[in-house]
Every structure is written in structure tokens, then in C-alpha cells.
Amino acid sequence: MLRSSRLFTLLALLLLGGSSFSGCGYIRYLIPLNPMAKSATTPPTHAGWNTIVKQYVNERGLVNYRGLRADSLALNAYLQDLAAHMPSKGWTDNDRLAYWINAYNAFTVQLIIRNYPVKSIKDLGGDKIFVNTPWDKHFIHLGEEAYSLNDIEHRIIRKQFKDNRIHLALVCAAMSCPRLRNEAYTGPNLNAQLDDQGRDFLNNPTKNKLTPPDKPQVSSIFNFYPKDFTKNGSKSVQEFINRYAETKIKPDATLSYLTYNWALNEQ
Template sequence: MDAPLPSRRRFLIPIVLLAALGALGALYVRGMLPASVPSADKPFHYHDYAQVLRHVRADGDVDFSSIGRERADLDRFIESLASFSPHLREDVFPTSEDALAFWLNTYNALVLQQVVDGYPYLESVEQAWLGRFFWGRSWRVGGRRMTLWSLRHRILMGEFADPRVHLALFQATRGGPRMEGSHFQPEFLDAQLNEACRRFVGDKRNVRLDRGTLHLAKLFDTYREDFLAALPEGRRGNVLQFVWAFLPDTCEERPGCDTRADLDLACGPKLDRCKIVFEPEDTALPDAAARAARTER
């Protein structure tokens, strides 16, 4: 005999609620939920963010303690994002370079604020449960509630599909792409992205030849398909083609580095003779203060 209608409703209501919560959660993580847009009392600029980046050391370590003590500049820049974005104000960001620079600077600034808010107790982004550091918080950006996950995957890679982005995004890890002391600027963006790739590839922690074995940062495996998609036809089967493009020809600036000729010699003209080992990322914070303390000991 069929169950009476009220009993069916008791079963259906929680299922419907769970489905609605799941859909809402997906919209939240993907940065699809609307947010209020306050009136902007001044034109958009990066002046405040540039002040924050004075606390980035030449080696890429960050003085999070100093940023925390002088965080008004960082907070003011992030507050301004609520009124602007390339989606909301095409007049302010008329070119793709303007738009990409905005999203890159926005992502890196939000990562900085997230670290500063948890500092000094936050020692690694992995402390946050199940990667929550990158999806558990949202900010108002141009009429949307954006998470770091949505900025990276839906906006930066979804709209621009430039794999150099992966080597330019600050992940607040010692083993990831490092923060630079200057913000991304539309007029220099291509050169800045290339330099970010050269820095990352030129770091022995990320690319290291050991006879016939090439040790690569795990990032190249995680985003392998993005790197391969950017390669010319005929070279898309091997991520080493991307690595080779950003290795130096000589080691004049970085003594002891690996060069393109080294990679050719070890891996062959098609770069297919090497054993590749993807190394785990050092997820400790690139904290200048922590390193200084260890040095004093």
C-alpha cells in the first residue's frame, strides 16, 4: 500500500533542502553569487596595493608581520574591489591586458589578506581543512562574491587560458610561485608574465636535472593540461616543451642553473628521454620573519 502523502513529504523535504544547499554551495565556490556594489568615491588605482608590496623581499619572502601592522593600505585596496571589475566597468578596463592585470593583482592581494588575517598562528595554507584556504572565504569584487578558487579557475583560466598565470599567482607557499615587489601592470604584462615563468623555472627547487632524471615542481603535473594546451601543434604531448621555453641559454645570472642545452643533452631533441619526477610542494609560508628567526639560531 502506498505511503500517505505527508510521509512522502517528510522524506522529500530534506532531500530538496540538501540539493538546494549543494547548488548554493557550488554557486558560492564558483563566485556566482551577487554582491552589493558601493559607489566609488575615487577612480580605481593600484597605489595602495603598491605600498603593500614594499614588504616583499627581493628573494620573494614576505614580511607578513609588517603588512599586518600597516594593513590599512591592503584593506583599502581590497575594499575598492567591491566597486570595480572588468565585468562591471569595461570603461575602466578596456583591454584584455587591463583585465588580466586586474584579476592577477586581485588574486594575490586577497591571498595576502587571508594570510595576514591568520598570522602569526597560520603556518601553512594546508592548515585550512580540505583546501578551505582557497574556497572557504569570499570577497565582494565587482558585484559578485568571489572566492580564490573562482578567481583562478573560472576567471583567470576560464577567460584567459594563459598557463603563465599558474606561475604568477601567489599561493602563500615557500615552494610555489613567489610574490614580487611590484604589481602587474597592463603595459608591461606580457614581459612580467614571462619573467615570472623564468623565475619559477630557473629555481632549482622547481626544475632540477640529475643526470637522466628531471625533477619538476608538482604544479607542472597538477596543471599539465593547461600547459600542454598552450603549446604549438606537434609539441602538445610533453610538458617539458613549456619548461624548455623558459630555461636560460646561459647561467651568467644564476650560476649553477640548468640551461636549454642541458635539457636537450639529457632528454634528447624531442625531450622524451628523461625520467620525470614531480616533487611535492613545500607548503610552509614564505615568511621573512620566520626565516630570520631560524637564521639567528
């Protein structure tokens, strides 16, 4: 009887854990990760990713997955370069954050082209019993470990870097996601790139409807991670929005959230 009770408790906890995600497969990971290279390395140039996105991603952030699938060797070479240049203690915070943002976006693209054609990343499922999402697949091989997209987003980026702009740079291959930038993120340019992502995302009427200013309809990303947007110099979601919005909303605006469009961000 005691064994049965313990088994029931374990199953209940697993089910609760599996139901606690939203957005990009969000799970409240409690254990942070901080993978580092064992020997000193310099940051990669990300030139491989830069070439790929310039060729296969347009100004709207839409991806030519069909074309990229036929040129997958270039993507694989870039991912191997990431595996060979893991972050080390000698890197700046911006170099490390740029590395992980590029890794998240590039491995997401790899996941799509491996399963292409597909209508939505959410159709891919996962490899777990209770948490069956594509964000929990451990298909990302960096160094000697295998990671999931959730590991990178929640256990590395959100744990190590208290910068709420990352939510406007990580792209889950969906139409409601921020624009997939058609240039690689790099440490020296990171702040300017993230600010540009903020302006692009907040002023895109397909992602955020900022009028009327007292009752705007904004991206569900702000509902997925509300506490994150009260950090990094912002006291509220409204204040973060107004940092980049051309049309300002009221500081006490009542926010409603647009339905997230999970259709593939395909050209």
C-alpha cells in the first residue's frame, strides 16, 4: 500500500511538471546548467550561421526551410563549430549570451529541417512520457553532453543572464515568435542587436496591437514570462513595452494577449 502511494505521488508530480509549460515549451527547471569548455577557447565568429541566415532568412524573419534542407551540410558544419568552441571563463558575458542565442536558434532550425515538411514545431512531439514536447528532446550535442532546447533557454540563458530582451531573440520557428534575425548575434554587437529586436517586435502590428493605449493587445510572450519583464531595468511589462514602442501605452494599461500562432515561420 505504501509503495502504491509513493508511486501515485511520483506520477502526480510528473504530470504536474508536464502541465507547467507554456510558450516555447516552458518548464520551471530548478537546476541551472553552466557548461564550460575544459580548455581555453576563443568565441566562434558565427560566420557560418551568418552566411546561412543571410541566404535563407528574409527581412521578415521567414525561413526558406526547403532550400536550407537541401544545403544542410552548411548548417551541420556550423553546429559542429559550436560544439568545438564551447564557452569558457575567458569570454565576456555578451560573447557567451550570443553563443547560446545562436545555438538555440540554429538547433531549432535543424530540428525543423530534419522533420520537414511540417506545419508546426508543436507537431513534432518529444521523447518523454509525461513531458512530450519538442523542446525536451535531447538532440543538441555540445561538448560531451546532450541538451534540449529547454535546457538552453531555461537552465542556461534564463538562469545565467538576467536580460529580458532574450525573449525577443530566441525563435521557436513559429509565426508569432520574434523575427529570426538574418545575421548572427555576436558579443561586440549584442546590445545593439537586442535593442533592434525590441523595436522590431514591439512595433510589428502582427505581433502587438498597441492601441488603444489603455487596453492594448500584446504578444503572449509577455504572458508566458511576466516576471522576466520586471527585471533588467523594467518595473513592469508596460514599462518594458514602452522602452521600444513608437506608440506608447499607459503605465497602468490593462493588457490582453493575442493568440499565439504556432504555424511554421516559413517563406
